[in-house]
Amino acid sequence: MLLLASCRNFSVPSGSNIPTLLVGDIVMVLPFGEGPLLGAPARGDMAVFRLPKDRSTYFIKRVIGLPGDRIQMRDGRLFINGSRVPREPAGSYKAEMAFSVDKQVPKYRETLSNGRNYEVIEVSEDIGFYDNTDEYVVPAGHYFTMGDNRDNSDDSRDLAGVGYIPLENFVGKPWRVLFSTAKGQMRLFKIVQ
Template structure:
């Protein structure tokens, strides 16, 4: 009898440990940190295809899960932050871009140069791959605005300016849809190579692992 009770006790301990571990993992993913993989080149050269990074989900504050409503704010989203957010056109998809304009800012682009509140910004992360200048009537890529960023919204752009689908094309991001700030790379390799292959292993970018995201 005691042996049967002992077996039940051990089973219960394992079950409780698993439940606690799952709840803890869900809590961490919801409120603390979340992993994210870079699937495109819109943030080159800052972030490469195949980079795996961690997103700090509590740096801006504590939100109500699913609704995105801020209940305990910590700090404001700042220009230059690299943020992960729900894509406004399809909120089931997560995007990553750099914040260019915050509420109250006036954003304008003239011949690829970004201006905020009438002043050209220091833009060290911007990568320009094409010398061609597109007219505003053709595309908003190189000439855009001016446009005022509304309250509770942000204007974002990819660092790979000539190859990024961002606020120039689809508008502002609601701050409640911002999941967090990207802060560190924990893994990086070439995802075009077959998984479980020597080429995939050989493509590991050891020098990028543990790099902070600026």
């Protein structure tokens, strides 16, 4: 009961983590360092953190890079420490585009070196703005985060906007979708991967 008492709920305001989290999802967040979440965020964790440039703003993104890691996007593919992260086709996702137009976009399952896997979508295929980047070197005590909606996510790839996340800015890990106001979705108590 003590663990649940220390949980916080957050509303998902953007589609930057589609298909994992949808606009309108209300997620239960377990604080890092308590219960099963001992220590710092792990590679592949979905995490809530305070934006470094505005600590009153909370973001939810996936932890991709740990302190000292080298992260790069090349032709839409994620590279960690020079190794390409395996990505398998996982069907498609019906994305809502501008002017209420829907479009089927590619969905993939990425698998990190620690075995963690999750789905991502590519709205702009592999030619989006952040699909080719310089190499990022994660500073000591910091983490690199990305959204699962790779072409529509404001994340660590934007060093001027989000950048590297200091450990002390992390709030916790989304555990379950308590409920959702997302159109046509039944997501009660869905586990967040």
